[in-house]
Amino acid sequence: MRPLSxxxxxxRRSRYVLLVLTLLAVTVVTLDARGVPxxxxxxxxxxxxxxxxxxxxxxxxxxxRNAWNGxxxxxxxxxxxxxxxxxxxxxxxxxxxxxxxxxxLALLQEQLNLDVTGDYPTQIARVSxxxxxxxxxxxxxxxxxxxxxxxxxxxxxxxxxxxGVIADVSRTRAVVQLVTDPDFVIGVxxxxxxxxGVGRGxxxxxxxxVDRVDLTDPVEPNDFVVAGGIENSKVPPDIFIPVGTVDKVxxxxxxxxxxxxxxxxxxxxxxxxxxxxxWVPRN
Amino acid sequence: xxxxxxxxxxxxVVVRWSVVVVGVYLLQVGFANDLQxxxxxPELMLLVAISAGLVGGSSRGAVVGFAAGLxxxxxxxxxxxxxxxxxxxxxxxxxxxxxxVIRSTKVISMGIAVGASATGVLLFxxxxxxxGGHTLTDPxxxxxxxxxxxxxxxxxxxxxxxxxxxEGLGLKSRAY
Numbered sequence: 205m206r207p208l209s210x211x212x213x214x215x216r217r218s219r220y221v222l223l224v225l226t227l228l229a230v231t232v233v234t235l236d237a238r239g240v241p242x243x244x245x246x247x248x249x250x251x252x253x254x255x256x257x258x259x260x261x262x263x264x265x266x267x268x269r270n271a272w273n274g275x276x277x278x279x280x281x282x283x284x285x286x287x288x289x290x291x292x293x294x295x296x297x298x299x300x301x302x303x304x305x306x307x308x309l310a311l312l313q314e315q316l317n318l319d320v321t322g323d324y325p326t327q328i329a330r331v332s333x334x335x336x337x338x339x340x341x342x343x344x345x346x347x348x349x350x351x352x353x354x355x356x357x358x359x360x361x362x363x364x365x366x367x368g369v370i371a372d373v374s375r376t377r378a379v380v381q382l383v384t385d386p387d388f389v390i391g392v393x394x395x396x397x398x399x400x401g402v403g404r405g406x407x408x409x410x411x412x413x414v415d416r417v418d419l420t421d422p423v424e425p426n427d428f429v430v431a432g433g434i435e436n437s438k439v440p441p442d443i444f445i446p447v448g449t450v451d452k453v454x455x456x457x458x459x460x461x462x463x464x465x466x467x468x469x470x471x472x473x474x475x476x477x478x479x480x481x482x483w484v485p486r487n
Numbered sequence: 488x489x490x491x492x493x494x495x496x497x498x499x500v501v502v503r504w505s506v507v508v509v510g511v512y513l514l515q516v517g518f519a520n521d522l523q524x525x526x527x528x529p530e531l532m533l534l535v536a537i538s539a540g541l542v543g544g545s546s547r548g549a550v551v552g553f554a555a556g557l558x559x560x561x562x563x564x565x566x567x568x569x570x571x572x573x574x575x576x577x578x579x580x581x582x583x584x585x586x587x588v589i590r591s592t593k594v595i596s597m598g599i600a601v602g603a604s605a606t607g608v609l610l611f612x613x614x615x616x617x618x619g620g621h622t623l624t625d626p627x628x629x630x631x632x633x634x635x636x637x638x639x640x641x642x643x644x645x646x647x648x649x650x651x652x653x654e655g656l657g658l659k660s661r662a663y
Contacts, residue, residue, distance in 0.1 A: 214544070214546070217546060218544070218545040218546040218549070218579070218582070218583075221546045221549050221550060221579075222545070222546075222549050222575070222576075222579045225549050225550065225553045225571075225575045226572065226575060226576070228553070228571075229553065229556070229568045229571040229572035229575055230568070230572060231568075232557075232560075232567055232568030232571065233566055233567065233568035233569060233572060233614075233618070234568075235567075235568075236566055236567035236568055237566060237618060243567055246561075247560075247561055247567060250561045251561065251562075254516075254561070254562070257513065257516075258516045258517065260517075261513045261514075261516055261517025261518070262516070262517050262518075264517060265517040265518040265521075268518055269518060269521045269522075272521065272522055273521070336520065336563065337559075337563040337565060338527050338528060338530070338608070338627075338631045338635065339565070339611075339612065339615065339620070339622045339625060339631070340563060340564065340565070341526070341627070343564060371564070372564050379564045386621050387621070407621075407625075407626065
């Protein structure tokens, strides 16, 4: 049992402590919201300083984590095996079509100028397992930072397409806002006619939403959706980065627009190595 | 200024609590973040604040909650200070709730940890939403609340002895 002392004095002291700490926390929240540089510098500095500690803690706990993943991931492993078997069957079927598909792809890339990185300098980065809160499902951490020339706003891509943009950067780490984040908004082009629309994250791991596509614009399922080719966008205006393919088209007669549900071309659940374009949007 | 022996006791309590908070922090980043059930991991730092309230009362709960929350804020990429604010309030409330319990048992402590963890996560989601996030409207919210509450409740008896040691009550104290 806790030692007993004068209850009245203790209660007053407790309330005083609560008041001081609450005010302190609210002050920190307010200063951070106003973008006071000293706070972000403190956070970046402590992240860099704690990175080796986190690395060491993770290294020590590797056997326990592996054991846990073995226990908790057994069903996933079975499902993955089944998926892989299906994929082998599919690959065998598709092998004959491959030559034609490659020719079509070359033509399409030529048409769309699908040179993903253009002449922009890039930085290869690895997705680290970084610490994430339970609510941070739409971010990933990279193992490189401003020391390697990364900056807030840099687009992050893989060979499959757009992954997101860098939202926060310290000397040795960078946090990427994924395209699935409901706050992620970007101008996109749809289909062979390159009709413009506004894309945003849906909150789901594999789906992207494109709206404000004019009702009269012809859009079909399986049409490509690409980011780029638009001034003042989050990606360079002179390159096209694949986002995904249209899965479902829903007309909104009242607003005279179409809402497109898009299957993302990148599997964000299996990110490992990514490429960061060292380009920063003007705005 | 108090008597020297009292200050010495108080400073050793501070040192012991620092050891516990940093140790649990390492456990969180090194292991607990991967201890996921349906994509949700336990919030050990919130549990430290709760346990501090349980063993040390409302004042201790608030102070440890503030320190643990600030460490969490430095770790994650959300708004700085939000976890510190929420953990402070939760730690204080747990201490106040514990004071009203006549005879504490392990089950009561676990029950308080479950309720306080759920409240802490909801409070965090609410404050983050006020600051422009989408946490309260997150479709996973109730799953996160439920799993964090249950995991923290189950882990509470394991953490309490450490917190009793930090508070100077001894590892084998029967106080919950």
